[in-house]
Amino acid sequence: MSNNDQAATAGPAPASRQKAARKPRRTRIIVDFMGSMSLAITLLVALAIASVIGTVLVQNEPYTEYLMDFGPFWHEVFAGMGLYQVYSATWFLLVVAFLVVSTSFCVYRQSPGLLKDLRRYNLQVKEKSLRSFHSSATGDLDQPQEEFAQHAHRVLKAQGFRAREKTSEGQTVIAAMRGRWNRMGYLLTHVGIVVICVGALADGTTLLKLNEWLGNLEIETRSVPISEVPRSAWVPEWNPSFRGSVEIPEGASANVVFLPVREGYYVQELPFRIELEEFRIERFSTGAEQSYESDLVIHDPDRDEPLRHTISVNHPLIYDGYAIYQASFADGGTKLDIDAIPLGAEALQELEVPGRVFQEMDVPTPDGGNRTVEFINFRSENVVPLLNEEGVREDRQLGPSFDFRLIDRTGQGLYYRNYMRPALQEGAMYFLSGVRETPADEFNYLFLPADSDDSLERFRTxxxxxxxxxxxxxxxxxxxxxxxxxxxxxxxxxxxxxxxxxxxxxxxxxxxxxxxxxxxxxxxxxxxxxxxxxxxxxxxxxxxxxxxxxxxxxxxxxxxxxxxxxxxxxxxxxxxxxxxxxxxHLKDFEHREASGLQIARAPGQSTVYAGSTMLIIGIFLLFYVSYQRLWIMARRREDGEGTHVVMAGTSNRHKVEFEERFAHLKRWIIDQKPVGSDPQREDSHNKNT
CATH class of the missing domain: 1.10.150 (DNA polymerase; domain 1)
Known part of the structure; x- marks a missing residue:
């Protein structure tokens, strides 16, 4: 070969070979980064902050509630960050997905070494390295080498160690380990996190977001009857996971549930129909709610007969993978018999107004026009703080009341709350009517005096x-x-x-x-x-x-x-x-209750439970089980009359406890306690002491 040929051969490698050499290195950098502890901690901190926000800030409320609570500016900021639906926000799901990938890389990198540690006793040790251990001891025994090895095995077995032995060139090495399942704690902890996150993703709204991004779903923002909701806002039964709510009046039924999404909602179809036979509520003497329950009937085409079941707070019905919770209650459309008593000068004739909650009706006004009355709510019990005869404020039971809004021609109007019966205030009886500009304001009350018959006849006259x-x-x-x-x-x-x-x-x-x-x-x-x-x-x-x-x-x-x-x-x-x-003035009513149900479908629930169990077991193994290693090296003494022993050990946790155990092992193995002593019994005694 010529000198030129040698120079060419020794020159730089081709670009393709350099690229092939760099590729594994880049892959390893990505793997190291995705499986790094810093990335995992960052993601866990992000999830912890999101969980705090989701706990402190009430989730999935109507946007109007948030607007009244935080004002226009902060409402827009919080809505843009997805804080009103933290657990279904895109950034939250991405953090969970990255945590799954990061933890999976970490498990991929560490699992081979951890599994190898469960079986590797490391019999290739040197005497010099054993002497360098913090916990080490030496001794010269008169006992033969084989007899010593048998004695050491008995002691180690009594102490719960698993041991392996190797003899070569007249030297015996005994390697023992205890608490090796501590190494599985690391693996179970990380795998448990992965399983929990996978279950969380399965119960998330990823599929809904994807269909919304593809244009298959459109959020409905109007408050319209279910028959007027466009099909683009309907979610078919294929949706694997959701959590929504629906209010069903007594005697009515529903086969849908409403899923709150940002400023609107979706309509989720159910494969069965839920009928509310009866709703019952118990109250304290103060009028506050004590408990409430609903008698439900499940009409399923796959069943020969309907299923009847009573649910109450914290006692849901689990049916075919759907959890039906008793969440709230509301009015179901109570009929109202009302007298409209004129307060103006143009007309003196009162009107009879038959109303129903959640409906509207036009009422002619004394000036020849019309006002629209929107009946909003009815409450059969009301506890209001009023002043007694001594001028002290105390809670009073005022009985039934109804809320309504009086709307003028421009669409503007105030909100009112009128009570059916007069209330005692500072020694006199009054009919109360609260008025406010918005639902977020406090009521200002109009007090109309009642006569001796507890009526408004004298005042009207x-x-x-x-x-x-x-x-x-x-x-x-x-x-x-x-x-x-x-x-x-x-x-x-x-x-x-x-x-x-x-x-x-x-x-x-x-x-x-x-x-x-x-x-x-x-x-x-x-x-x-x-x-x-x-x-x-x-x-x-x-x-x-x-x-x-x-x-x-x-x-x-x-x-x-x-x-x-x-x-x-x-x-x-x-x-x-x-x-x-x-x-x-409310004269009479026909009360009708409605039960507020929360219906959830969570196929990842069992996955989350399994991951939580793995996480708990892994944490227990990591914190309460110490991984202890012990080596004993025995060889014939130089004088040929006995055995020279070197013993060393280490533990990853509970160092003080291991030092005590090592001292006992030294007494039993090297110092050779008297015949008849029981190392297992003495160890148990020392633990109890």
Missing amino acids: YLAMLHNPEVRNAIAQQVARDDDTVPDEQSEAIARTTAELMGLFAEGGYGAVHEEIERRVPAERIDEVRDLMIRILHAGLQGLYMEVLQDEGVVSIQEEEQRFLEDAISAINAISLYQSPFFF
Whole structure:
């Protein structure tokens, strides 16, 4: 070969060979990274943070609830991060998937060595290396080498060690191990994490997200009847895992469940129909719910007869892989018999309003228009904090109530809650009506005084007479004539002023009266005139009240009647803020309950349980089982009369305990305790001590 040929041969390798040489190295880098402890810890920390968020922040609530709780800005931030459905968020599922891959790589890398450790006794040791152990001992015995080896095997077996022996060139090496299943703890722990994550992915919403990404599913955001939900929002029975809810009224049934998804929902089909025969609820003496249960009937085409079962809180029904939980309760469409008592001046005739919860109806208003009443909810029991006669706030049972919204032509309206029976407040009885602008606000209450029969008849009569111009004029003239301090020539003017003030008060309360005074009277005389006008107004209101009492046959005004007048004046003054032409009084109702069911299908549940069991066993083996190794080297002494022994050992856990065990083993094996001693019994005694 020429020099040029040699130079060519010794030159750089071809590019293809260099690429082939680098490829395994890159693969190993990827494997090392995916199986690294740092990546696994990072993923576990991410899952821990997500679990904390999912525990602290209530999941799968309607977006309107979150909007009211956090405001528009933080609501958008949290929604964008998927914090309202943490366990089904894309990033959470990706973290779980990466954890599965990372842990699987770790198991792939470590399993061969761990399995080999279970069988490898390592009989190829040197005396010098044994002497370097922290736990080591030497000794010279008069006992022959073979007899010593037999004695050592007996002691090791009594102490729970598994031993192997090798003799070569006149030297005997005994290798023993105890607690080798500690090495399996590492494997079981990691495999358990993988199994748990696989079960979590099986119970996740990956399949739904994939179909949504492909355009097979579209989220429905409208609150419409089930018959109007488009088929693009329906999830067929093939969906392997889900968790949703449905409310079923008594006597009704359903074969679907609603899956909350971000700002809307999907409709999940069920292979069977659930009927609610009866819903029962028990309450404490305070009216709070104690327990509730539902009598269900499962209609399945695959069954010859329907299945009847009663569920309650924490006692679900598991049917064909579907878990049916008693989650909540609601109104199922209670029928309401309502009187609409007019509060305005244009009409004095009350209306009968037959309503039903979750329905709407139009009510003609006194001004000739219409208002839409949306009946929202009904509660048969209500506990409200009210003031007693001593002025102390205490919880009172107010009985039935119904919630509704009164909507005007522009689609705007306030929310109301009216109670059926009057309540005792500071020694008097009142009919209560709460009003608020949004469901997130607190109620402001209108108190309408009840008469001695616990009815609104006296107040209705007084209000109707106050809104009648002819009655106002007649009362005003009578009050002016009966007032001895008013000259005859001023009587007519005082009567007109009294009637006008009463009309203003009927329309807008004290606010309307004050505005009229400020409009007509110079600023420097407003305070003087205001006091005079209020006295004249009260005289007219008092005279009108006396007319009401005379019609009832009441001769004299007692303290109770006088307080009723004060309460009636306060209520009429607040009507202008009430913003409703009617007071809706509930006369009767036909209650209908609805049971709130949560239905879940989790095929990965058993997988998660299996993984959890593996994880628990693995952690137990890692923390409570110590992997102990022991080596004994025996050879003939140099004088040829006995045996020279070197013993060493190590443990991966419980170092102090192993040091004590090693000291006992040294006494039994090297120091040769007297014949008849039992190392197993003594070891047990030492443990108990």
